[in-house]
Amino acid sequence: MQKRTFILLLALTTLAALAAAFLWGLAPLLTPLATIHDGTEADLIREIWPLRLVQPEWVSIPPNHYQRWEMAETLARLIVVFLGWVTTTTSLVRRYLRSHRNTPPMRCTQQPLRRAVERFMKLEHHHCRPRPAPAAVRELLR
Numbered sequence: 489m490q491k492r493t494f495i496l497l498l499a500l501t502t503l504a505a506l507a508a509a510f511l512w513g514l515a516p517l518l519t520p521l522a523t524i525h526d527g528t529e530a531d532l533i534r535e536i537w538p539l540r541l542v543q544p545e546w547v548s549i550p551p552n553h554y555q556r557w558e559m560a561e562t563l564a565r566l567i568v569v570f571l572g573w574v575t576t577t578t579s580l581v582r583r584y585l586r587s588h589r590n591t592p593p594m595r596c597t598q599q600p601l602r603r604a605v606e607r608f609m610k611l612e613h614h615h616c617r618p619r620p621a622p623a624a625v626r627e628l629l630r
Contacts, residue, residue: 505573513565
């Protein structure tokens with residue numbers, strides 16, 4: 489995996505986690521409680537939130553039954569979002585590091601240097617007249 493792809497996937501994962509935290513995780517905390525209801529607060533919770541992580545019976549008995557439930561539900565949802573983000577980020581980092589561990593060193597370090605030297609030599613021959621080597625270099629080459 490290339491570095492740009494890794495950074496892009498990491499940013500998208502973080503943005504998705506933030507969106508899930510605000511749109512799904514904080515929803516119980518931001519939803520106002522309907523005051524006109526004939527049943528108990530637990531029945532109202534079941535009616536408003538048919539899919540929930542924390543059951544109303546698990547939270548302590550009134551007063552403030554709904555407030556305690558919404559705090560527990562919000563915390564549970566944020567923990568789920570955080571664990572999902574940590575799992576995804578960890579797998580992305582492991583995949584990125586694994587892809588760099590398997591690349592041969594010739595491809596990573598020496599090949600670009602070799603290409604750069606070859607390009608430089610071609611440019612030097614096209615644009616400049618070849619100069620004779622200095623005497624000290626000629627001595628070493630003998």
